[in-house]
Amino acid sequence: MLLQKRAAIALGLRICSTHVIKRPLIDTRHSSDMAEFRKDFSKAKHIAIITGAGVSEESGVPTFRGENEKWRKWQSQDLATPEAFSRTPSRVWEFYHYRRELVLNKKPNAAHLAIAECEARLKKQGRSVVVITQCIDDLHRQAGSKHVLKIHGSLLETRCVSCGHVTVNKRSPICAALKDKGAPGPDVPDADIPVDKLPRCDQRDCHGLLRPNMVFFGETLDSHILTKVEKEMELCDLCLVVGTSSIVYPAAMFGPRVASRGVPVAEFNRNATPKSEYFTYHFQGVCGTTLPEALAQHESEDL
Numbered sequence: 001m002l003l004q005k006r007a008a009i010a011l012g013l014r015i016c017s018t019h020v021i022k023r024p025l026i027d028t029r030h031s032s033d034m035a036e037f038r039k040d041f042s043k044a045k046h047i048a049i050i051t052g053a054g055v056s057e058e059s060g061v062p063t064f065r066g067e068n069e070k071w072r073k074w075q076s077q078d079l080a081t082p083e084a085f086s087r088t089p090s091r092v093w094e095f096y097h098y099r100r101e102l103v104l105n106k107k108p109n110a111a112h113l114a115i116a117e118c119e120a121r122l123k124k125q126g127r128s129v130v131v132i133t134q135c136i137d138d139l140h141r142q143a144g145s146k147h148v149l150k151i152h153g154s155l156l157e158t159r160c161v162s163c164g165h166v167t168v169n170k171r172s173p174i175c176a177a178l179k180d181k182g183a184p185g186p187d188v189p190d191a192d193i194p195v196d197k198l199p200r201c202d203q204r205d206c207h208g209l210l211r212p213n214m215v216f217f218g219e220t221l222d223s224h225i226l227t228k229v230e231k232e233m234e235l236c237d238l239c240l241v242v243g244t245s246s247i248v249y250p251a252a253m254f255g256p257r258v259a260s261r262g263v264p265v266a267e268f269n270r271n272a273t274p275k276s277e278y279f280t281y282h283f284q285g286v287c288g289t290t291l292p293e294a295l296a297q298h299e300s301e302d303l
Helices: 002-011 034-043 053-057 082-087 089-104 110-123 139-143 223-235 251-259 287-295
Strands: 046-051 128-133 148-150 153-160 166-168 210-214 238-242 265-269 281-284
Touching (some): 034 238, 046 223, 046 251, 148 223, 238 251, 265 287
Parallel strands (some): 046 128
Antiparallel strands (some): 153 210
16 A cells, blocks of 8 residues: 555555554644644735635535445445446446435535635735645635645536546536436445446537546546646645545645644644654644634734
């Protein structure tokens, strides 16, 4: 796994570690002093906020880990692969149709709104906030965030496997054959939809099969997005790691990489993660409670 992680970081491959910490944070090397964090926040000019599925979970979007790790009898991460899509596109589309329908009905929560408000407020002061997100929903943008880098793509975009055309796609259902399909129960049978009835490209003379415009496990991250992330990692003078399990690479190493430069990094999560030991601060609890306090207007701000 160590060699696999190193390859992921070097090549931008999306992989998932099986090592997850599910214990409360007890490492005394971390600080949970909000007043100290707020001092660092008041001085920061370029803030990078790395967000994961835990942020959207508070809006009712399942993380697809723990009790939601399975869809029917399948492990969720085993369906999110190019091999699974090639073998059984109907099953994979049912899985993603289920996720799309969930996301389309969700709203931003207090954490999303706090990030968006902070970005807008600090922009007026000549300071910047960038959101680097593993989330594949649209909740950051719905909340008002402008500078968002989606490293794993978007559930609400499609890409044609034939012509490569990418487009925002919020149709519900995405195609007639998937209407009322995708129920997650363990006894629900596959619909076995013919490939020609699955979502198809509407570009002239194409009609190719569409797939979710996401980075499946085992695929490389978009090089243009990754280049932008690299620049933000080098520029930021404060980093927040919010609601991420820190087990999906290469994103799991973004926070530790910033910390290696001596930059303060604050983790906001319900529990410790495999990367908690690298960070200056750890604020335990739901992000919708801890993050608004952390990002609120500081008394030193000149508005």
